[in-house]
Amino acid sequence: MMIFVLYAAIVWYAAARWRRTWWAFSAVTAGLLLIIGFILAQGWISQAIGFRLVGVMVNGLLYPFAALLGLVGYYIAVIPRPPGEGAQHPCEHCGYDLVGMEETDRGVCPECGKPFTNRSPSAGGPRPGNA
Numbered sequence: 496m497m498i499f500v501l502y503a504a505i506v507w508y509a510a511a512r513w514r515r516t517w518w519a520f521s522a523v524t525a526g527l528l529l530i531i532g533f534i535l536a537q538g539w540i541s542q543a544i545g546f547r548l549v550g551v552m553v554n555g556l557l558y559p560f561a562a563l564l565g566l567v568g569y570y571i572a573v574i575p576r577p578p579g580e581g582a583q584h585p586c587e588h589c590g591y592d593l594v595g596m597e598e599t600d601r602g603v604c605p606e607c608g609k610p611f612t613n614r615s616p617s618a619g620g621p622r623p624g625n626a
Contacts, residue, residue: 496553502526503564510571523568530561586611
């Protein structure tokens with residue numbers, strides 16, 4: 496039974512690692528498909544050979560396990576990322592992604608209101624007039 500706990504932990508780790516990307520949703524979907532495939536395969540094999548390979552209790556627990564795996568996995572996949580994670584040009588104070596803000600003359604973060612320096616590679620350093 497410990498294999499199911501480890502399996503869920505791996506699927507949920509993948510969902511958390513790549514949350515808010517299609518990789519996270521793919522990992523949870525693949526995890527669900529493997530569990531559903533296991534349920535179907537053990538049912539077909541049991542019918543073919545004439546006796547159950549997996550006990551009734553384990554078989555009855557696989558359906559709630561698949562539901563729990565999917566619900567928690569998709570929930571983890573939609574949790575927002577922390578501020579600044581994946582930002583190309585984060586604000587030094589709040590982590591807001593400042594890409595495109597180099598074009599403004601204000602030089603103020605729209606999220607927290609703190610001034611920032613235009614050090615983005617696309618901006619080529621501070622613009623004349625903002626220094």
